[in-house]
Amino acid sequence: MSELRIIFQGDRLWLPLGAVPLEVEAELSLRLAEGHLALKVAGDHPVPEGVEALGLRDAFPHLNPADWARAGRAYQWLEWAAGHRFCGSCATALEPCAGPEAGHGRRCPACGRTVFPSNATAIIVLIQRGAGVNRELALARSPHFKPGVYSAIAGFTEPGESLEHAVHREVAEELGIRVHNLRYFGSQPWPFPNGLMVAFLADHLAGELQPDPTELEDARWFRLDELPQLPSSLSIARWMLDAALDESG
Ligand SMILES: [Zn+2]
Known part of the structure; x- marks a missing residue:
């Protein structure tokens, strides 16, 4: 190319x-x-x-x-x-790392601190309950979404946390429910501005939906034949929803 x-x-x-x-x-x-x-x-x-x-x-x-x-x-x-133009420790201007392994990292010539690009890792989880015609998905609305759009639950991982822990924490915090049977779905670089979305499917275990009003406008269970407006095909959220629809025929 x-x-x-x-x-x-x-x-x-x-x-x-x-x-x-x-x-x-x-x-x-x-x-x-x-x-x-x-x-x-x-x-x-x-x-x-x-x-x-x-x-x-x-x-x-x-x-x-x-x-x-x-x-x-x-x-x-x-x-x-x-x-990342200046050292976060001593404010000296950073220089490109030297050597074959340097990649795109930068190094402080004064204190030796090196920095490399990193992702902000986020999880997204599509939660289901029931089976057949009674199968339902838990979808939520953030005030940042376009009007009418509902999507899967997402949130950033915190330092020291595993992806699985982040899923359970976010689901508990944002929806007030518990989930189990986590299955890896896939991942997507998310350049807004430097995210990596890691997507899971999960089954409802316990609790009623109680959306956190500081994060969400609404959250509901939707049957697959009564889904609301979905996010655009830009995002892995939509890929998960399309896969759920394909699976149900
Ligand atoms: Zn420095």
């Missing part, structure tokens, strides 16, 4: 991907592992003619899944690099 120049201005991606004149002035540029070039241009840089600047979510319908994933990776690397 030829080199792509993936250009961001703040959190906006320039489209069409790779079709930007070479004279663009970048304030940050990174060569990604797969060979593409990620560029960040200044906020006041003029948007070239024929280019549209869109947030990653809005860019999703305009890109094939592989290119959208590439753009998401580029964004995460650029964001990390832009936010």
Whole structure:
């Protein structure tokens, strides 16, 4: 594949991907592992003619899944690099790590502290109860969702926590119920701004839904033939819901 120049201005991606004149002035540029070039241009840089600047979510319908994933990776690397210019211990300007194993890490020349890009890991869990026509899914609404949309429960892991522990804690905190039979579903890089979503299926064990009003507007059990509006096919939440629907025929 030829080199792509993936250009961001703040959190906006320039489209069409790779079709930007070479004279663009970048304030940050990174060569990604797969060979593409990620560029960040200044906020006041003029948007070239024929280019549209869109947030990653809005860019999703305009890109094939592989290119959208590439753009998401580029964004995460650029964001990390832009936010790690100085040492967190002594405030000296960081330098690129040297040596063949260096990757994209940075090192403090004064105190030796090294930093590497990391993900904020989040869990998402689709909870079910019952079987056959009585099978139901626990879905919730965050005030940040588009009107009418319900989705699976998600939350960030905390330091020192396993993925499984995070699932049980989030479900207890946000829904007031207990679950069991956790099954791994899959994972998805989530570039808003640097997440990794790890998805599980689980069965209801005990308790009635009591949504946490500080996090959720509503949470309910939905039968599969009476599902509300679902999140877009951008997210692993939707992939889990589609899989549940496929399974039920
Ligand atoms: Zn330092």
